[in-house]
Amino acid sequence: MQPYDERLSAPRSWWFIAVLTGVAVGLIMLPFGTLPMLGGLIGGAALASVGVSSYGSARVRVVADSLVAGEARIPVSALGTPEVLDADEAVAWRSYKADPRAFMLLRSYIPTALRVDVTDPEDPTPYVYVSTRNPEALAAALTAMRTA
Numbered sequence: 001m002q003p004y005d006e007r008l009s010a011p012r013s014w015w016f017i018a019v020l021t022g023v024a025v026g027l028i029m030l031p032f033g034t035l036p037m038l039g040g041l042i043g044g045a046a047l048a049s050v051g052v053s054s055y056g057s058a059r060v061r062v063v064a065d066s067l068v069a070g071e072a073r074i075p076v077s078a079l080g081t082p083e084v085l086d087a088d089e090a091v092a093w094r095s096y097k098a099d100p101r102a103f104m105l106l107r108s109y110i111p112t113a114l115r116v117d118v119t120d121p122e123d124p125t126p127y128v129y130v131s132t133r134n135p136e137a138l139a140a141a142l143t144a145m146r147t148a
Helices: 012-032 034-055 087-093 135-147
Strands: 004-007 059-063 066-069 072-075 079-085 103-105 113-118 127-131
Touching: 004 135, 012 034, 059 135, 066 127, 072 103, 079 087, 079 135, 087 113, 113 135
Parallel strands: 103 127
Antiparallel strands: 004 059, 059 066, 066 072, 079 113, 113 127
């Protein structure tokens, strides 16, 4: 069994934007004095950083006979064969090929993904779409978990 654990962290440019948000709030507070400007700078940057951090805190793991994608925990026994999606196919499956009933852990800044059909007849979800930087390793971990 191959363990798999990935954090879908936000790109560095988003952290730079969080700092710029703090600078903007600091400039907005500048007419009220130096202390409010510093408070706005620190508070704005901190709030923007919390937002970036929470969005980028999603994890994808294969543990305890389950695929854990964000808040979802899906038993590997309820999943079909994983399909590795390159950048073009990933865009297609998150746009015009997408099914609104599908479970999607989608991060648009990650170009590749993995799509796995849900084989459980009781589950109305047709497939699981997971953004991942290493779809081959995730597919291998799921396949290894199914055969174990």
